Amino acid sequence: MNIDQAIYGRRSTREYTTAAVDEAVIDRLIDAAVQAPSAVNQQPWTFTVLRDQALLDRISREAKAHMLATLPSGQQSEHFLTLLNDENFQIFYHAPVLILISGNTPGQAVIEDCALAAENLMLTAYAQGLGSCWIGFAQAFLNTPEGKKILGLPSEWTPVAPIIVGHPKSAPAPVTHKAPEVRWIG
Incomplete structure (x- = not known):
């Protein structure tokens, strides 16, 4: 698959089979992630791989409660409130794997660096026939x-990109993209 096919074909996947993702494939996704550029080549990322469904269920419950308690009023869309209050809604969509990309050193560009690594990971997942989705919840x-305690992460680390990965039940529908606003100067 060429890069254009991956960029234009990748979609956020929210329905997965129960099939496991091989450890070698996960290693390949992480290897692709670390090829991303980073500010001053600091490569400030670390990867936490979760495959324990009971732990993912626990994190889902606690993350939903946290969001409900901390969302500013007025930013609580009816759609989000419905999902977050639904006890059957699991924020990781029962994907077999969560790969959390965290910044492991302080720095001005740690968020951007981890986001670049996340994009590489998601594009590679698509090229491998897998689905992925960044779970903002x-x-x-x-x-x-x-x-951080649940995952055993050091307090100074910054979790940036929780990416679920798995075998999609079906191909996600194409998404309509807005035309970009482009300003030319000169």
């Missing part, structure tokens, strides 16, 4: 002392 909770 998990980010804030995983960056709390409680969230």
Whole structure:
């Protein structure tokens, strides 16, 4: 698969089979992630791989409660509130793997560096026939002392990109993209 096919074909996947993802494939995704550029070549990332469904269920419950307790009023869309209050909604969509990319050193560009690694990981997952999705519902909770404790993360690390990975049940529908606003100067 060429890069254009991966960029234009990758979609966020929210329905997975129960099939496991081989450890060698996970290693390949992480190897692709670390090929990303980083500010001053600091490569400030670390990868936590979770395959324990009971632990993912626990994190899902705690992350939903955290979001409900901390979302500013007025930013609570009806859609989000419905999902977060649904006890059957699991924020990781029962994907077999969560790969959390965290910044492991302080720095001005750690978020951007980890995001670049995440994009490489997701594009490679698609090229391998896998689905992926960045789970924004998990980010804030995983960056709390409680969230870090559950995963055994050092307090100075910054969880940035919780990416689920698995075998998609079906191909996600194409998404309509807005036309970019482009400003030319000169």
